Amino acid sequence: MLRSTRVAALLAAALLTATTAACAGGGGAAAPATSPDGKQVITWWHNATQDTLKDYFQDAADRFTAAHPDVTFQIEPVQNETIQTKIRVGLQSNDPPDLFQQWGGGDLATQVESGKIADITDATKDVVESMGPIADPWSVDGKQYGLPYSVGVTGLWYRTDLFAQAGITQTPKTMDEFYAVVDQLKAAGIVPVALGGKDKWPDAFWWANFATRECPQAALEAVTTDLAMTDPCFVKAGQDVQQLIAANPFQEGFLATPAQEGAASSAGMLANGQAAMELMGHWNEGQTTGLTPDKQPLGDKLGWFPFPTVPGGKGTPGATVGGGDGFSCSASAPPACVEFLKFLASDEEQSTFGATNTGLPAAKAAESSVTGTSIKAVLEARGASPYNQLYFDKALPTDVGQALNDEIAGLFAGTSDPQRIVDVVAEAAASR
Amino acid sequence: MVTTTSPRQVAVPPVGDRPQRRSPTGRSSARRRGEIALFLGPALLLYATFVIVPMVLAGYYSLFNWNGLGPLDQFIGIDNYTRAAGDPVFRAAVGHNALIVVLSVVVQLPLALALALLLNRRLRGRAILRMVLFAPYVLAEVVTAVAWQLILQPSGPLNTLLENMGLESWAQLWLADRDLVIYSLFIVITWKYLGFGIVLFLAGLQGVPNELLEAATVDGASAWHRTRYVVLPLLGPTIRIWIFLSVIGALQLFDLVWIMTKGGPSNASVTMATFLIDRGFERSQIGYGSAAAVLLFIISFVFALLYQRYVMRRDTEGALTRRVG
Missing domain, CATH: 3.40.190.10 (Periplasmic binding protein-like II)
Structure with missing residues (x-):
């Protein structure tokens, strides 16, 4: 209260x-x-x-x-x-x-x-x-x-205690391993991933990370300079998101969950052990600390691993979104x-x-x-990163970036599709 | 109040008959003008500064492609308006506002009327009941929204309550379900504003003379007949003003929606007001947001004019339009 x-x-x-x-x-x-x-x-x-x-x-x-x-x-x-x-x-x-x-x-x-x-x-x-x-x-x-x-940089924050509870000994390195982890967590009755869909930018984090795995550096750089996503790899990133949604890793009602406000937010769920993972930025340890019941840091209970690799992706290995x-x-x-x-x-x-x-x-x-x-x-991930993609909603001009976030949120809500995301960026850039 | 030139007022003696030119009437009329200026001046100034000027500015900005930060130099005429007319999100917003308007009148009106009639009778704990029903109206919209956001969470109190009552199948993703979210919001709006309707109707009911009800009883009218043919017609003006306020409120719906859903998920609960704030301030498209604001204003204004002209005419007649006697 x-x-x-x-x-x-x-x-x-x-x-x-x-x-x-x-x-x-x-x-x-x-x-x-x-x-x-x-x-x-x-x-x-x-x-x-x-x-x-x-x-x-x-x-x-x-x-x-x-x-x-x-x-x-x-x-x-x-x-x-x-x-x-x-x-x-x-x-x-x-x-x-x-x-x-x-x-x-x-x-x-x-x-x-x-x-x-x-x-x-x-x-x-x-x-x-x-x-x-x-x-x-x-x-x-x-x-x-x-x-x-x-x-x-963004990456997956996870609860070491919940991973142990589900019998997971290693953090996933590829998307296939990631989906295996999701299944294991579900089998243990644990919500695998918390997502603050109400605020849209956490949705965009997923899409941007997939895009960074799918797209070569030149294609990513062209987004900011040309305000266009011409390389088909951006559509593939959307398809990766669809595959992720199909695996149903998120908490119930994630479309209305705020990212950071209160214990029921996605960061709050991670802080209170109601979900095992959250794709979030480097501030999340501090964020979760404020949302635990006793306001104490999670310490060893919180771990971090980089975004998994995508099979066949053309992205530079180790590239980050941040x-x-x-x-x-x-x-x-x-x-x-x-x-x-x-x-x-x-x-x-x-x-x-x-x-x-x-x-x-x-x-x-x-x-x-x-x-x-x-x-x-x-x-370590920041230091080793050969290329960091600035969050797209910040890298792009405000109106284009927000239009992109809205459309990605639509993809998560099932009202958009991978091609539409690319089109919306072009439309928003054209109406400037 | 004001000296009038109405031909009916023949009783006033012609001014020329008076000996002095500076008549007491003349002096007092100058004084009166001074008084009017003194009393109305500050209010008019405030009204112009905070209502008229921003409205005119919004109209002006709406003709530009402007992000609110750079120079105001891209004049695009009515492009923002044609864009809004073709924008599926803005259309959805208009649809959601219309839905809330219709639901308010169809659901809230009978509910508030029935409760007001009930609370107008002698019954135990009436004062407490009145207070309980009116309390939500006093709460700030922000507080209401935050509280209901917590209540309507997937594992929040409402779903827990339903599950404990054995009604698991009734538990819903109230705010996350795109088909449901607008109705969930309507429930919160009803919870919040029902008390206002009840109080308004209770006040109206005090104006229904007991003699009429007694006479109707003597004539053998049943309770239903007394309500239908005596109470409701006399409550007409109150009901009409409630509908007016309710429709305007529904058209301008913002705070609750913005805090609870931000118009989401994926625009499933966007309203005209959340749309214009989102485009104006989130996307930094002040020109486009202003166009949406002007459209919202026009819709509200046209409704207000038509409603006053055709529905509330009899209620305001005598009070405003014509002097009696």
């Missing part, structure tokens, strides 16, 4: 802000970056509503203000599904947040059109250089518009904003973040701070 009221309160707050922000669109000057007494106030919207990461962000802000007494933060954690809409509305208003969650890619490119995202190329040159290609999604046309604090979490400053933000971005990306701060085991630090020097067994496995 506590959780649901919290969710409700957040939603209510978000709706309210959305309304006021929308109303404010008509006129009025941008908010002053500094208050009259010379203090810099940074409003910060992030999506960490679960304790560990939320606390880390608060601590980081406290550490920064200790060194910069003229800076104060107004931190607003917003639930992940809500914050995406909230940021879009905020950027359309004349009073965008100073510092906000940023996933990069085509989504960022769309936002940059507004002219409200701060170009931080010069200020962050050194950091970007040391991060390497990991920081690429936060740049558009050679200019840097944000910095990641956490970058990782992306990262970062932040952008708005153009109207006080100068301390970019300083804080660099502070978050510093080796020291990244190590502190890594030690929370809520995600993978973006800075290479901080990799040794990661200690959790499963999160270390994600780190």
Whole structure:
């Protein structure tokens, strides 16, 4: 009950802000970056509503203000599904947040059109250089518009205790082995896979992983550059999804299950041992921690393995689907904003973040701070990955990416087909 | 209230008969205008800022292909409207709204009426019953939606209850079944808004004079006849205003659907309002979303006009349109 009221309160707050922000669109000057007494106030919207990461962000802000007494933060954690809409509305208003969650890619490119995202190329040159290609999604046309604090890859998170209960000794390496595992779990009366179909992007994770196994790197890269999926491998990815659905590995009613909200969400099911696996990003250890009854990390009970190989797939072996979490400053933000971005990306701060085991630090020097067994496995996969496909809904421009997600969700609901997904992307790109 | 030029008001003496030019009537009319400006001004300003201006802007944006972030320079005329008309998802949304409208009138109206008639009688615990039935209406939509989302989960309280009662076959995937989801939402809407109808009808029932009922009883009318031929006709204006409010509410349905299903699974519960928010803010197609918003406005507005003109005419007559006497 506590959780649901919290969710409700957040939603209510978000709706309210959305309304006021929308109303404010008509006129009025941008908010002053500094208050009259010379203090810099940074409003910060992030999506960490679960304790560990939320606390880390608060601590980081406290550490920064200790060194910069003229800076104060107004931190607003917003639930992940809500914050995406909230940021879009905020950027359309004349009073965008100073510092906000940023996933990069085509989504960022769309936002940059507004002219409200701060170009931080010069200020962050050194950091970007040391991060390497990991920081690429936060740049558009050679200019840097944000910095990641956490970058990782998707893969299958699983419950070691439930696998043992079903007599599974090895994690599956191929799809055939995966289906065998699904059957074994079912025979033991365990829901094999939890899926948050209500939010659509978890569906898209499955399709994108199949596409990365089926498609050669050049075909994948062409999606973002040409906004088209011409290679027949993308249709095959849809067929792979259909085969998966036919095996019926998901919980009952997965079409209406949220991904992260509450104990009945797909992450909650994994956290509470009601499902054995979930295809999810690198943040899932932190996510599940907040959804267990005692809010304790699952520890050894949680494991991770990479997405299985698909027989006959033309994808580069070891290629991954992933992306990262970062932040952008708005153009109207006080100068301390970019300083804080660099502070978050510093080796020291990244190590502190890594030690929370809520995600993978973006800075290479901080990799040794990661200690959790499963999160270390994600780190290895990230390091070994020859090509990482940024989540398609982030890599593509916002409208095309969302149209793709909707159609993939339709495939899971049985109202679409593999060819239709490819067509919809072309249609959405044409109507831009 | 306002001085009128109606030819009926011949009793007012001609102004020219008065000796002074600055008559008390003239001064008071200027003062009155000042008063009107003073009292209406702020309300009009607020109304213009928050209702008229956004509506005009939405109409303007709807003529552009615009993502809300870049420059507003791709004028495309009525393309967004033709696109909406041909969009199967928008059509589905209109269909879902229409279904909710029809279901509201066909199901909620008789139910609320029957309960109001029941609660209007002397019965034990009446106050508590009234409160229980009205309580959902007071709850915020968001709270309602979150609570019902939990109740309607596959292994949630409702299905558990059905199973414990030996009705396993009645247990459903209330929100995940594409054929069922819109009806599940309708049940929640009914639960939430029934209390409002009941309270409205109870108020209307207080206006039914006891003398008429007594006279009907003396004339030998049965309870059914008294209800059918005395109570219901006198409740007519209340019923008509309830239908009006209910239809407008059903057309603009948003909060409950957005939180419980986001219009899914796969658009099976999309409404015009969730559609325009999804296209406008999720997909960043502000132009297209605005077009959908304008269409929703036109549909609601046309309904409101026609309904006022043809159905509620007698109810508002005398009160608004013509002065009595």
